[in-house]
Amino acid sequence: MATKNIRVRFAPSPTGPLHVGGARTALFNYLFAKNPHGAGKGKFILRIEDTDKERSELKWVQEIINELKWLGIEWDEGPDIDGASGPYKQSQRMEIYEKYLKQLLQEDKAYYCFCAQEELEDKRQEQMARGVAPKYDGKCSHLSSELVKKNLAEGKPAVIRFRIANKKVKFKDLVRGEIEFDAGLLGDVVIAKDLNAPLYHFTVVVDDYLMQISHVIRGEEHLSNTPRQILIYRALGFEHPEYAHLPLLLNPDRSKLSKRHGDVALADYHKQGYLPEAIINFMALLGWNPGTEREVFTLSQLVKEFSIEKAQKGGAVFNIKRLDFLNSLYIREKAPEKLVLLCAPYLKAAGLLVKGQISDDKLQKIVEVSKQRMKKLSEIVELTDFFFKDKLNYEKNLLKWDKMKDEDIKGALLLCDKILSNIKIWDAKKVEEVLFEGAAEFNKQKGFPEKNRGFLLWPLRVALSGKEFSPSPFEIADILGKENTLARIAEAIKKL
């Protein structure tokens, strides 16, 4: 096994946005391929499974490509850059499937079935009601070749079924160990609607073989699909790859992760302002851990640490609070100039950031004083809007600290105005210094508790921000500048 080339693939079907569960599967495949402790430099392949003509759309192919790139998961082989063409799209490989389909038909390992869908559905219901595993009853499995030819010539609707051998199928799963299924319970599976419309179970086998995939790493929902796929490998004379079935991502109620409990599209998290670093880190730790107490990893560190043996067997609840924690961590670690670039689109979209109205330097300061409060980038808007507005909108009552009366608040603001008017060097440190002195003086004069600076600072901070929560008045004043700061104090005094 050590000599075998590692080749893994992520094979989504473009029938909707890239699901976070899918993204995690892609991540694990990528990590497995790139990890240097594996059998060598593996290849990670992206294959688009768009055999479902009705539901597959090009825009979803493009979204898959974009989001994977955004995460930093790069593939060695995959569809063309526009997502529209190339041999890594199943829709472009129809002749290949047709060839193998014909082979199976010829060898009588597959056969035409003329049963109507409604008829099948009725039987299925009846079987389940009887308490047996629903499976195809084999009605068309031994039709004479004359009858098949006749039916086909008459244009009777038909599908192609694969003969499932009545025996036990055993295989080794890298995360779960030996697994055995009784294929006799399965029933003959439909592998194509016709020669030109092959279905998943068939195409996945053909492609994984042709693309020389060494390890199939996928979600646990495919575990019970594995035996029938193995049987198809055998019928085709192929050797099947090794398997690793990853635990499912779960809703808080422990059902399979789905919409209605929250967002499941990676793009939704992207839009809300989750950083790819945070999402990668978060997803990696869902169903895997390094066996140490370390919890924070970059993608390249994960590549180094990863081993499939440490993958978890049980499902993992998608805990958004933990994602938020990681995201705020990575936001705080971002270089200031990069964080500004990331936040700017949100401010622009909110109409706060208008080109040329504010210097880059100032904008960076705004982001810097706010970043420790940000769980996701989109929050920059509510956190900083007051910096950009001309007029603040807040209730007079918000200015009140503790049991201050209106005249006390007015006195505090007047004092602030006086103190700040006299400052020559305007920066946060200087402002803080003089205001601390002023606060002591104010409390003494008013008979307020000596150590409680809130009597001076709270009204000031509210006057400058209009908010209950905000950065310190020193930081705000620094960014606002002297003129604006004094103007906001004057506005506040007018309210009293």
Place this chain on the structure above:
RNA sequence: GCUCCUAUCGUCUAGUGGCCCAGGACGCGUCCCUCUCACGGACGAAACACCGGUUCGACUCCGGUUAGGAGCACCA
């Protein structure tokens, strides 16, 4: 219903027979810092599903029970 998978704090997990009256992280609570929020710091509550074996000794091995999940398509 049938088949398969799974089972340690609320959540993600460490733990491969004695190092564990179970460790870390998120979340939660209290306190400190502090004009607020946040950051940071300290402390705290919180789990081996159950029942039988095996063993000198089980969270760890085996069997069963229970619970949860997935699959059983002319979707992937």
